[in-house]
Amino acid sequence: MLKPHFLTLVTALTLTLGIAPAQANLAPEPIHTQTMLDVVTSLQQGHYNRIDIDDQLSEAVLDQYLATLDPERSHFLASDIQQFEQWRHLLDDQILQGETEAAFEIFNRYQERRLQRLNYMISTLEDESNTWDFNRNDVLEGDRSEAEWIKTDAELQQLWRKQLKSSLLSLKLADKTTEEAQEVLLRRYQNQKQRTDQAKSDDVFESFVNALTHEFDPHTQYFSPQGSENFQINMSLSLEGIGAVLQSENDQTKVVRLVPAGPADKTGQLKPADIIVGVGQGEDGAIEDVVGMRLDDVVSKIRGPKGTLVRLEVIPADAVDRQARKVIRIERNKVKLEEQAARKRVLELNRDGKEFKLGVIEIPTFYIDFEALQKGDPDYKSTTRDVEKLINELREEDIDGLIVDLRNNGGGSLREANELVGLFIQRGPTVQIRDASGRVDILGDFDPKVAWDGPMAVIVNRLSASASEIFAGAIQDYNRGILIGNRTFGKGTVQTLQPIEHGQVKLTHAKFYRISGDSTQHRGVEPDIRLPSLYTVEDIGESALDKALPWDQVRPVRHGRFPSLSPFMQQLLERHQARTETDPDFIFMRKQVEHLEKQKKITHISLNQDTLQQERETNENWLLSVENERRAGLGMPPVKTLAEVDDTLPKDEQGRPINPESEAILAESGEVLLDLIDLTLSHTAALPDHISNRKAME
Template sequence: MRSISSLFTLLLTLTWFGTTPVQASYSTLEPDPVHQETLKSLAKTLRFGHYKKRYLDDELSSELLDLQLERLDPSRLYFLQSDIDEFEQYRHHFDDAIRAGDSEPAFIIYNRYQQRATERLNFMLGLIEQGLDKLDFARDERIVTERSEAPWPIDHQTQDQLWRKRLKSLVLNLKLSDKTLEDAAKTLSRRYKNQLHRLSQSTAEDAFGVFANSYAGLFDPHTQYFSPRLTENFNINMRLSLEGIGAVLQIQDEHTRVVRLVPAGPADKQGQLKPSDLITGVGQGEEGEIVDVVGWRLDEVVELIRGPKGSTVRLQVSAAEDKGKNPKVIRIVRNKVKLEEQAAQKKLLEIERDGQPYKLGVISIPTFYIDFRALQAGDPNYRSTTRDVERLLGELIDEGAQGLIIDLRNNGGGSLKESVELTGLFIPQGPVVQIKDAWGRIRVESDHNPKFFDIPLAVMVNRLSASASEIFAGAIKDYNRGLVIGSQTYGKGTVQALFPLNHGQLKLTQQMFYRISGTSTQNKGVTPHISLPGRFDITKVGESSEYGALAWDQVKALPHNSSQALSQSQLAAIEQRHRQRADTEPDLIALKEEFDHRQQRQLDSLPLNEQALRELRQRTEAEQLQIENRRRHAKNLPQLATLAELQAEQPSNDDIDLEQDALLREGTEILIDLLSIQTTAMH
């Protein structure tokens, strides 16, 4: 095998698009000697350390080839069918290669990807050079938006047509955003030249990393290999989450995707950026040029987004269902996320219904936190979720709270210890969660403190409530201690740990959570008692949407003393009252209509005729505006003339506000239903 020192540059002259030949430069990459031991170490750690027992065999090898191709070319736009046919020789060979520490077959596939990608980018630059006015925007044709199951292009001519349509679609969307053809040519030319430049900078680490992560991804989506450089990028991203806009990002295909928002961070407070949004451009200050970042590396995007505290960054984003189209610009003032702002917060709500006054407490918990440093130092006043909630709840009770809502929406988890101890505030004592390791051993985390608050309780969750949030919500439901309200939770019921390798490190899934009922939170999450409209499509957001997610299963249930706080007849009565409100309450109707509208926008194909696309865009925007104006009419609010007015009114997430938060408002109505039904039962 040749060493990395023999790396050379290939030059390819492209002529089939009928314009001036363009010189495409890319490097043929070869495995570094260190990769041999890394691959063996990776295989050993996965084999003996991962929760899921998988063997290096032909079945795994076959899956690995498919996943490698999917990760390199998810839309089947780069590789030709002849490439795929050639790669078939490796379908049952990867297992043997991994045992030997041989990543050369993976490098052959990666190098072919580089070749095809370079060809395609130069093809697009050639079309742009010919002139975008040569594209026929009056022609009646369509572009397929989802190609993950499409056939691979049979030849270059077939591929040319796919990419011509792709260019036409991009230009049309820029035109509909009031860009001239000249502007579009500049934007797209710069984009493809940047992508070519990035391809030319690819290293053996990049090729090995794709292969190693495809291999790790066969075990579960949270098991990841980090090369030394990727480890640095990961750390940069974590710093960004605390010293920028407060968002965790990842690369998805050519786009930068928002994975989650850091609670109480600038983006979370601003309220417009959402998890799963795609960032397509970044601008500095109030008027700086929006730089197109499609195809950029994550660390390069992060570098643009980071900046001094108090400065402004403008993000050009599209909703996930729009796949980079219909962009809007979001203005965010950078700041450092203050840990104290991530702490639990309370509010006492005074509500009157049917002439009866109610006082309800709301405690919002953005994350499960604990100050380990202060705890280890012996500080008796160390901060933690449980200690803060206990204090806040005591204050609310002193203020006359008759019931409590624990708001865990968007809470992605945190300290397992805190989820167990927080549960302990609401149950006399007993088991809270079961944790099974890779060898089948089960340990039980329990609450041993008999002290608890016997206040009527509701827990609000949504699709982004994960991990520790699911442990708490699941325990409250299993103990029949209170109502769980919202939408099905994320379904992350696994635990990861970092393991150093001889070169880089591996994040490895080692354990799985189970509720005291014996059911896992993995994949299925926690299903609420009362379902409320959600923003996220559970087929696209959540553990169950991830490739290779570990399956749901169950273990033996633990004996526990269930509360008598909620009977089945009471639950049925509460559900019936909620449905009656949901059929008439303008905000709830609008939320459901908006979700249905987003689902309808996910078309299998889009027109490439300018007039047809413009009409589709106008119809879509008109429908969205109609939903909002129907809601406003029902609430005697002034009508809006444009969507721009609606976007300008987007609320921030700074405070607990019933007027802005329709779901929380319905949560209070449901809790009042519980209080009134329990009061009637007592009499």
């Protein structure tokens, strides 16, 4: 705790040095009234979800706005919250009239509290008489999003000190001295204070309006003119730069998704849900701390000329140690369409002394070159055209079955998802789309041509979304193939960008449904054979998003079906379980999942350096131990450190290292498909000839 005379000295120095005091309170601008009315009109007339703007919504908007401003409840006091209660049932009336005075009053109080916190952090770090006892057995609450609001200034400062100590410890465990850690944090808080002072009325307005749009669904969003520009910059970063879409979350920069075949994806090291905490330029540039930095500022540091190097310091989403960080080197480049194209390989498996060849087609995204198509180019690229060519090439290699790999495929062209289904069925519906008025449109394949009529499997994971789910769901509904992997993302909604006079609105206006009538929204598509996954439904996917639209159903569409897989499912599961029970890679995956689940149950962070260091070493030793168990089971030499794992990869695989987990899943998917072929042939052979012939024709 700082002594009063020191606080007075800090204030005096601030005035003497001519440092600008906190800016005056922000207030609504005249344009905001009409903009709010425009947003309300867009929501009421165009959004899929019909929600009344009433007292119930007013309550939800207030709670969401407070959660947006102070997600960890480390700024507002309980007395502030009590004062804000006067608007709990009034915000709806203000919104309908285009008024935002309450929103600005709440924000100005937040600014006041935020500056108090930053001044406390800065003065504490600058106080040379201040000492840190890293041997005390203090703990910091890990997640305060549901905690009680703090009642007194003294309690608030106690929390701030613990947060500061935790940040110092985190940096010390990243091999910085106490002095170096203090310097990093001092710059962090000084930069945050400078950015806080630069807040504009549009920032406040955008934040409040998005507390409103969030109540309709998490994909509906308002962008101010500046926000629209930042949105476009971030989307262009996904196509030129490192190939990543980022978002701001609790003062941190989170990776939302990677563009297939982009620079970040090619490294094999950056993953969705990773947190970027630092950015460095070139091979030797100092890594700049970006915690608490505005998203557009972080993006501007990551962007750069093609061919230049950027280094990202990240906290991996799947790390067993949440204090651990790693540095990733990425060469900036432009994502080329041809690099996102579907690609093939042949998986060779031995079954009872007999060699089988399975074709594998990996589809990173559902793409189509609309520009070339509109120009009449007969050789325009598209997912369906490319996959058909690959299937023909695989036929020439005399494959026994086909695997379509949709892991990490975040979607893309709906047209291509529809037409791709058509490569595997003669004709029929593929997907239903219901708009806000309740009208249902049905898309389908009406071309009787079939590219592949043999046995097939589709692999999906939690990051398979949107168009991937439409394709996988249709294959499953037709009984056309077996679905293997994890429950998909659950992104079953359609958005459109709607310009308004002051900015634009991204609006959810329709919803996807399978031909079975089930929505792909929220629940995703369930595989027939489930595999272990480090991505949980609580952390990744539509069901992890607050206010996501629910799963529901529409009427099913009549469609043909291939022979049911149900008679074989129990045997398929038993064979799969028997194989993976002793498979070193699957043992490793299951242990990882179990360990991560245990780590998630730890709700407090130790502020004792020895304890924290011991926890880190325990986690590293555990991971090293299970990795060496895996390697021993595969006949590979052990490693002494986790860093050696990457070094064991062949040189020609550097830059896009093959993930052992990914390869194990592919191999097991091949085994499942062989099981299906075996069981199907055995079943058909056991039938009388006249029934066998009829089954083959279905």
